[in-house]
Amino acid sequence: MSFRKIDIDALEAEAFQSSDYLPETAQVKETPEEALSLAEARQGDVRNLLQRGDAVGAVKRALQDPPYGPDRDQSKNTSCKTVLEVLMGTRSSEIAGIVEQLDTDERDLLIKYLYRGWSSPKGVHCGPLLTWHEKLIEVTGTGSIVRALTDRRTV
Template identity: 35%
Template sequence: MSFRKLDVSTITEEKQILLDRITQVNTEPGANEEAERKFQSKSSQVRAFITKGNALEALAQAISEPPYGLKDSSIPDKSAQLVMDVLASSRSQDAVSIIGDLAENQRVVLLKYIYYMMARPAYFNCSMLLSWHEKIVQVSGIGSICRVLSDRHTL
């Protein structure tokens, strides 16, 4: 085959496998309703932890089971708002210790939420997000950013 005639953009079978693997869209019927139900139960627990002043538990709960790959953005939006509420309710001088108590995979999820919110500056307070972002990098290094960038499980 002449390389000049080779169309590198054609979708071959193996490319389709790769594409499926990197897009990670949740196409199951009822995925949205399932996520909605999970969000509701999560949300009430998080509010309870916020009222008790337990910011670490509230944050850990808020970033658990992230709604990945949904076509509809309403659940990710609501989840992000929930994470935002937790961040806003905790004192900024506690941020480093809270982040330090999270596991690395939790920090990666938190970063995903922060980037998701930063992409929507009309709805979220970006200056606060920026200071949390700074503290995450302070705790776990830029490796976490690399992991968020390469991870195909996106909000």
């Protein structure tokens, strides 16, 4: 038997699982369909908050419970679209105040969504995202960039 046909990960007891990237406190309880319905419900909540003019609440709600885990591509796309919709619809004068009201985990998650937005530029204007990035880095420093790039959990 050729060594190229041997699946090493199957032989090793500690084979890599994609669920290893999840936070220790997180348990993937919902199916991918349930995760998608939660993301769509969050999207509706965010739109309602934006219509009422609550930009801070909309950003915080959009960043709640990101869909981590395998087989969550549709819910990740919906969540990313929701976050980018909020970021694009926020006035430049409000950004600094919103960033200061976010906690460290929310800021790190927001950096991840900014990078995800830049990675797929279809329908995304980079100017507002650069403004958000500038204000985030003023508050958090470069630590949030390092945490976002080294975290294996993708959004």
